[in-house]
Amino acid sequence: MTDKIPSFKEEIDNIHVPFDKLDAIISKTIHENHQRGKKSLRMKMVYSLSSVAVASILFVSSATVSPAMANIVSKIPIIGAVFSESGDPGLEKVHEQGLTNLIGDTKNTGGTSITLDEVFYDGTRFTIGFSIISENIIEKSYLSSGPEIKINGQAFSNASTYSETKISPTHRTGIINIDSLDDLPESFTLGVNFTSVDGKQWDYSTPVSMKTEVEYLTINHSQTVEDINLTVSDLEISAAGLRFNFNADTEKINYLTNGYLDFKVIDDKGNELISHSGGSQIQNVDGKEELTGSLLIDPITDNAKTLTVIPYINFHQGGTSVEVDLKGNETKTNIQPFNETDIEFKSFTVTLP
Structure with a gap:
C-alpha cells in the first residue's frame, strides 16, 4: 500500500482549494489510513474540518479524482449538519445566519467517534448538537440518559432534554436543549461528558458566549x-x-x-x-x-x-x-x-x- 501513497498525494495536491491547512489534513488522513491497513483494523474514519466550505469543496472535487479519494471524502462529517438538518426551524435559522459556534471536535474511543458539532446560546435557548459514528451498530440507549453538562467546571443540574436521530445503524445525531437558563453567565466554559452503557467516555470543553440579538x-x-x-x-x-x-x-x-x-x-x-x-x-x-x-x-x-x-x-x-x-x-x-x-x-x- 505504501507505493500508492505518493501518487495519491499528487491527486490531492492537484485539487485547487484556497485553504492552506488542507494539505496537512489530507496528509494526516493518508497516514491514519495506512496505519489502519497495517493493523487490519476495521475502523470508521471521522474527520473534523475547520470550515464547512472546505468540506463542500472536497465533495465537489472528489468526482474528478480516484475512488480512494472519494471513499475518504465520503466519511468526512460536515460541521454544522446537526443543526442544519435537525428539522427545528430555530436551529436551522441561527445556523444559516452564522450565529452558532461551529466546533467540530471529534474524539474516538474504542472504535466509536463522537463529534461535538455546534453550540448556540442566547436569551431564548441553549442548545448543543453532536454526532456519533461507530464500527458497530449503535443501540438506542447507548449513551444511557444523555451527557453530563458542566459550566466552568461545575456540574450543571438545570432542567434539560436530550434526543437522538438515527441516520443509519452506525450513525446517530443528537441534540441537547438546556431548558432552564437561570443562573447562566454571559460567557463560560462548557464541559460535555458522554458515557456509554459499556463504560466508554468522551470529554469535551469549549468556550461559549451569549448572543445578544434578542x-x-x-x-x-x-x-x-x-x-x-x-x-x-x-x-x-x-x-x-x-x-x-x-x-x-x-x-x-x-x-x-x-x-x-x-x-x-x-x-x-x-x-x-x-x-x-x-x-x-x-x-x-x-x-x-x-x-x-x-x-x-x-x-x-x-x-x-x-x-x-x-x-x-x-x-x-x-x-x-x-x-x-x-x-x-x-x-x-x-x-x-x-x-x-x-x-x-x-x-x-x-x-x-
Missing part, C-alpha cells in the same frame, strides 16, 4: 380558569425562537404538578408555530401551588405582525418518570393516571414589535 416584549396578560390563575409576563424574541415566560398558581395542591402547561401559537398568516421544550418549577407557598417557567416556540416568519396564543393544560395519563442525579444514576417511578379534564384558557393576541 428583543424583549412585555405582555402581562392574566386570566383565571378552573381556579388556576395564569399570567404570561413577557416574550423574548430571537432568530432561535420565541420564549414565553409565565407563572400560575392554584389552591388545589398537587394539581399543577400532575399537568403540563403548553401554548398553541398561530401567527396572522395562519401558520402554527410548534411548541418545544421549556423549563419550569413548582413549589407550595402559603397554601398555594405555584408554577413558574417558560416555553420555547418556533421563530416567527419575517412578515408576521401578530400572534394568537391559546394556553392549555394537559393532565398526564400515567406512565413512568425518570430522574437522573448528577452522577448519572437513574430513578424510575411509575405514575398513576390523573383523572381530571384537560383545561384550555381563553386566547389572547400579542402584537409583535
Whole structure:
C-alpha cells in the first residue's frame, strides 16, 4: 500500500482549494489510513474540518479524482449538519445566519467517534448538537440518559432534554436543549461528558458566549380558569425562537404538578408555530401551588405582525418518570393516571414589535 501513497498525494495536491491547512489534513488522513491497513483494523474514519466550505469543496472535487479519494471524502462529517438538518426551524435559522459556534471536535474511543458539532446560546435557548459514528451498530440507549453538562467546571443540574436521530445503524445525531437558563453567565466554559452503557467516555470543553440579538416584549396578560390563575409576563424574541415566560398558581395542591402547561401559537398568516421544550418549577407557598417557567416556540416568519396564543393544560395519563442525579444514576417511578379534564384558557393576541 505504501507505493500508492505518493501518487495519491499528487491527486490531492492537484485539487485547487484556497485553504492552506488542507494539505496537512489530507496528509494526516493518508497516514491514519495506512496505519489502519497495517493493523487490519476495521475502523470508521471521522474527520473534523475547520470550515464547512472546505468540506463542500472536497465533495465537489472528489468526482474528478480516484475512488480512494472519494471513499475518504465520503466519511468526512460536515460541521454544522446537526443543526442544519435537525428539522427545528430555530436551529436551522441561527445556523444559516452564522450565529452558532461551529466546533467540530471529534474524539474516538474504542472504535466509536463522537463529534461535538455546534453550540448556540442566547436569551431564548441553549442548545448543543453532536454526532456519533461507530464500527458497530449503535443501540438506542447507548449513551444511557444523555451527557453530563458542566459550566466552568461545575456540574450543571438545570432542567434539560436530550434526543437522538438515527441516520443509519452506525450513525446517530443528537441534540441537547438546556431548558432552564437561570443562573447562566454571559460567557463560560462548557464541559460535555458522554458515557456509554459499556463504560466508554468522551470529554469535551469549549468556550461559549451569549448572543445578544434578542428583543424583549412585555405582555402581562392574566386570566383565571378552573381556579388556576395564569399570567404570561413577557416574550423574548430571537432568530432561535420565541420564549414565553409565565407563572400560575392554584389552591388545589398537587394539581399543577400532575399537568403540563403548553401554548398553541398561530401567527396572522395562519401558520402554527410548534411548541418545544421549556423549563419550569413548582413549589407550595402559603397554601398555594405555584408554577413558574417558560416555553420555547418556533421563530416567527419575517412578515408576521401578530400572534394568537391559546394556553392549555394537559393532565398526564400515567406512565413512568425518570430522574437522573448528577452522577448519572437513574430513578424510575411509575405514575398513576390523573383523572381530571384537560383545561384550555381563553386566547389572547400579542402584537409583535
